[in-house]
Amino acid sequence: MLLGMRVCGPSTAVFRPSTLRCLSRAHRLPCRELTCSPRQTSRWNRQVSVTPRDSPRVLITGGLGQLGSGLAQILREQYGKENVILSDIKKPPAHVLSSGPFVYADVLDFKQLRELIVNHRITWLVHYSALLSAVGEANVALARKINISGLHNVLDLALENCLRIFVPSTIGAFGPSSPRDPAPDLCVQRPRTIYGVSKVHGELMGEYLHHKYGLDFRCLRYPGVISAHTHPGGGTTDYAVQIFHDAVSTGNHECYLRSDTRLPMMHISDCHRATVEFMHAPESQLSLRTYNIAAMSFTPEEVALEIQKHVPEFKVTYKPDTVRQTIADSWPVRFDDSNARRDWGWAPVYGLEGLVSDMLRSIREKRTVEGLPVS
Structure with a gap:
């Protein structure tokens, strides 16, 4: 049973005492009437035209991780700097602090x-706060506290304030x-890491609250995400950034996965x-509340060979780490993202060749600016 909820549509629930005063209004107004009117973008370079009245006010938790600051920059370009607030429990670097509101x-x-x-x-x-797979297994x-208790806090508050909430899986x-090849949106899951268990819990809780109370819950299952501008954060796919x-x-x-581990x-x-x-x-376009999204699937050997086209002297050795290799072996080889493509027009831009070329260029530029040697 969730505590602290304000009902977004006609129903009954148990509330924190401090939220009882919201009951009468909650029964009158469905949650969807309180959210802003979204404008769909079917292409990345298509600008979203919004007026100040219908611009969302966005809070991003865990904003200093791999994804938060980049997403904040994109949303600020669309909705204005002051309408997107980045948050975390760590001290932000100067460039993050100067780029927009941080709390x-x-x-x-x-x-x-x-x-x-x-x-x-x-x-x-946008709820990005979480401990990733390998770090989670170590603690x-x-x-459990951050990934599950923290999730329940934001879900309660989304219900109480009728927010549109995004929680990545x-x-x-x-x-x-x-x-495993491919993994569909709906299938047996049964993960064997606390990270995976907490994410399945989040998917199911969000879907339950959507159907029972009208919460506008949205979730995407991310594959391994590769960026030149953030350091690895303790995930099993982080070799594909470090390499x-x-x-x-x-x-x-030195790769901690086998050369043939496809993810x-x-x-x-x-x-x-x-x-x-x-x-x-x-x-009205969403048939699911949680979707797979896919772009490419490769092994350490395949990405190393593609890097060697640009850096011929590059050498990779393999020393599989038992914990991370076991985790990787339990994960899908490919995602089936046909529902996302059909329902809301998802399509990736980058394949392996484009990814490798862009990553090497971006990291070289970054190291040059910082005065660091470039191989």
């Missing part, structure tokens, strides 16, 4: 989150009994674009 926010602190949502008149909440208790939401940094800096990479991957710009397009999509 401290601990997802385990319900009262503080409520104050942020109310004081900043938030209408969309299950902390992962992951390749890790599947398990060894899932179909590019090593190719440019030292010319050598779904995606360029970060495709990931951001999918998220924004999905958030814009009218609810």
Whole structure:
């Protein structure tokens, strides 16, 4: 049973005492009437035209991870700098602090989150706070608190304030009994990591709250996301980020997965674009609340060979890590994202060749600006 909910449509529930005063209004107004009117974008370069009145007010939790600041930049370009608030529990670097509003926010602190949502008149909440797969296995208790208790806090607040909420899921939401090639949207999942378990929990809770109370819950299962501008964060697919940094800096990479370990991957710009397009999509077009999205699927050996076309002297050795290899072996080889393509027009831009070329160029530029050697 969830506590602290304000009903978004006609129903009954148990509430925190402080939210009882919202009952009468909650029964009068469905949640969908309180959200802004989304404008769908079917192409990345198509501009979304919104007036100040219908611009969403967005809060992004876990904003200093791999995805938050990049998504904030895109949304600020569309809706204005002051309408997108980045948050985390860490001190932001100077360039993040100067790029737009940043606030401290601990997802385990319900009262503080409520104050942020109310004081900043938030209408969309993007919940990126989570411990990733390998880090979560090293600290299950902390992962359970952040990934599950923190999730319940934001879901409660989304109900209480009738927010549109986006919670990403992951390749890790599947398990060894899932179909692997490809994994469909709906199938047996049964993950064997606390990260995966927490993500399946989030998918099911969001879908339940959507059907029971009208919560505008949206979720995408991300593959491994590859970016030149953030450091690996403890995920099993992080080799596919580190391998590019090593190719440019030292010319050598030691991979913690076997050379033939195939996993779904995606360029970060495709990931951001999918998220924004999905958030814009009218609810009438959505047949699901959680979708797979896909772009490419490769092995460490395949990406290394593609890098060697640009850096011929690049060398890769393989020293499989038992924990990460076991996790990877339980995950899908490919995603079936046909529902996302049909329902809201999803289509990736980057394949393997484009990914490798862009990553090497971006990392070289970044290291040159920082005065670091380039291999």
